[in-house]
Amino acid sequence: MQPLLDLMPRRVLVVDDDESIVDLISTRLIIGGYKVATATDGFEAIRHLKDLTPDAMILDINMPGLDGFGVLEHMRKPDSHKAATLVLTARHHAGDVEKAIRLGAKDYLAKPFDDRLLLSRVARLFRRQPAVIVED
Numbered sequence: 019m020q021p022l023l024d025l026m027p028r029r030v031l032v033v034d035d036d037e038s039i040v041d042l043i044s045t046r047l048i049i050g051g052y053k054v055a056t057a058t059d060g061f062e063a064i065r066h067l068k069d070l071t072p073d074a075m076i077l078d079i080n081m082p083g084l085d086g087f088g089v090l091e092h093m094r095k096p097d098s099h100k101a102a103t104l105v106l107t108a109r110h111h112a113g114d115v116e117k118a119i120r121l122g123a124k125d126y127l128a129k130p131f132d133d134r135l136l137l138s139r140v141a142r143l144f145r146r147q148p149a150v151i152v153e154d
Contacts, residue, residue: 060084090121
């Protein structure tokens with residue numbers, strides 16, 4: 019029997035200052051069976067992380083005010099909600115990818131993107147990590 023949590027729709031927060039991109043990604047995720055919340059800047063994303071506690075987040079880097087790197091830095095704080103994060107951005111320089119991963123992003127995808135690839139990357143955010151056994 020599947021655990022009850024596996025039967026509930028996964029909650030994904032989509033963060034991008036371009037509302038047409040937010041609508042496109044949200045539609046694809048809803049069709050894919052996800053429950054979606056949206057934010058159009060980094061400050062709104064931080065509020066939603068606290069209030070909605072999403073399971074995952076798709077995060078743009080280039081946003082006015084608080085950018086995606088700032089959101090990732092915020093999630094490193096001990097009292098912040100952690101959401102498995104896919105960075106989806108037009109920035110695809112090696113230094114940007116490295117910085118996003120170092121700050122805690124689980125994956126990085128450059129715009130423009132293929133719908134199927136996006137959905138497979140989001141699904142990968144939910145894969146369970148194998149337990150690590152530490153022996154004394």
